Amino acid sequence: xxxxxxxxxxxxxxxxxxxxxxxxxxxxxxxxxxxxxxxxxxxxxxxxxxxxxxxxxxxxxxxxxxxxxxxxxxxxxxxxxxxxxxxxxxxxxxxxxxxxxxxxxxxxxxxxxxxxxxxxxxxxxxxxxxxxxxxxxxxxxxxxxxxxxxxxxxxxxxxxxxxxxxxxxxxxxxxxxxxxxxxxxxxxxxxxxxxxxxxxxxxxxxxxxxxxxxxxxxxxxxxxxxxxxxxxxxxxxxxxxxxxxxxxxxxxxxxxxxxxxxxx
Numbered sequence: 001x002x003x004x005x006x007x008x009x010x011x012x013x014x015x016x017x018x019x020x021x022x023x024x025x026x027x028x029x030x031x032x033x034x035x036x037x038x039x040x041x042x043x044x045x046x047x048x049x050x051x052x053x054x055x056x057x058x059x060x061x062x063x064x065x066x067x068x069x070x071x072x073x074x075x076x077x078x079x080x081x082x083x084x085x086x087x088x089x090x091x092x093x094x095x096x097x098x099x100x101x102x103x104x105x106x107x108x109x110x111x112x113x114x115x116x117x118x119x120x121x122x123x124x125x126x127x128x129x130x131x132x133x134x135x136x137x138x139x140x141x142x143x144x145x146x147x148x149x150x151x152x153x154x155x156x157x158x159x160x161x162x163x164x165x166x167x168x169x170x171x172x173x174x175x176x177x178x179x180x181x182x183x184x185x186x187x188x189x190x191x192x193x194x195x196x197x198x199x200x201x202x203x204x205x206x207x208x209x210x211x212x213x214x215x216x217x218x219x220x221x222x223x224x225x226x227x228x229x230x231x232x233x234x235x236x237x238x239x240x241x242x243x244x245x246x247x248x249x250x251x252x253x254x255x256x257x258x259x260x261x262x263x264x
Contacts, residue, residue: 003028003124004037007044010073011126017065018048019058024084025049025128029118036199041226046079047087047115049128054081054098062098063105070103078102080110088135091116117143121197140195147188152255155185159251159259162244167236174236175225178243182222185250192254201226215249218242 003011011026030045031037054062062081069077081098091112099110120136158181167174179200187203190196190210198206204223208216221232221239233239252258 003032003126004039006039006073006075007032007037008126010044010069010075010077011046013072014065014069014077015127017068019054019061019065022050022052022054022058022062023048023081023128024051026126027119027128027131028124028126029079029115029122031199033118033122033124034197034199034202036201038201038227043076043078045115045118046077046126047119047123048079048081049084049087050081053083059098059107066100066103066105076102078110080112080115082112084129084134087116087119088137090137090139113143113146118197144192144195147191148255151185151188151192151251152257155188155247155251156255156259159244159248162240162247165240165244167240174240178218178239179222179225181243181247182218183226185247185254186219189250189254215242215246218246 007028011028015023015026025048027047027049028044029047031042032044036042066077078101079099082094086094086097094109094112096107096109099106099108101110116136117138119131120138123131125131162177162181165177183200183204186207187198187200190198190203190206193210194206201223204219204226207219211219217232218239221242224230224232233242248259
């Protein structure tokens with residue numbers, strides 16, 4: 001795969017800064033793995049394989065490398081540093097490893113269950129042994145249950161928060177909320193319905209053919225916020241209401257448990 005220039009440059013910069021001899025492979029997941037790159041919107045999601053569990057000193061070197069990468073590029077480089085042998089095992093048993101998310105480096109976890117499946121199905125090899133030669137643990141039934149649970153817990157809570165929010169709330173990023181929530185829940189529902197993973201934009205386009213026309217306007221608006229185009233709404237309150245209603249609908253449809261409005 002020919003990577004976008006900005007992605008290639010970012011990856012090569014990280015590799016030049018990583019502790020010498022520690023990184024054996026760098027692999028991309030997320031939108032890049034699905035061949036979807038949207039300038040100004042997309043992050044770069046990665047899994048780096050290491051020769052061994054890093055020492056405290058090497059963890060600090062990785063931290064410094066990611067700080068320099070963050071100063072080098074406005075694009076977030078999000079991911080985790082694991083062993084090749086970790087990929088062959090159930091990711092729910094993964095010990096805490098160096099991870100970075102939105103430029104915050106720590107030792108912990110970063111949703112490896114999703115990352116393992118994306119690596120196996122859509123991953124891109126930047127350097128190191130080709131992904132097709134690596135043993136990567138996957139289980140479609142586990143992924144399906146995990147996705148339903150994600151809708152039923154995290155996104156059900158987000159739905160409650162949307163329902164109590166206001167378009168006039170100071171500091172509210174309503175563009176972000178619309179794009180993130182509408183395409184986020186549609187992507188999870190797409191996996192539940194089809195068994196396949198997709199991108200945010202892919203889920204939005206799928207939704208236009210899958211969901212009732214009642215939801216097409218908010219789907220087009222979410223896609224517009226991600227990819228550009230003419231606004232579908234001239235009223236923020238109306239858009240927020242549709243964002244809330246669509247999110248609640250998908251959580252209910254995906255889990256089989258309708259969202260019950262919270263009591264004031």
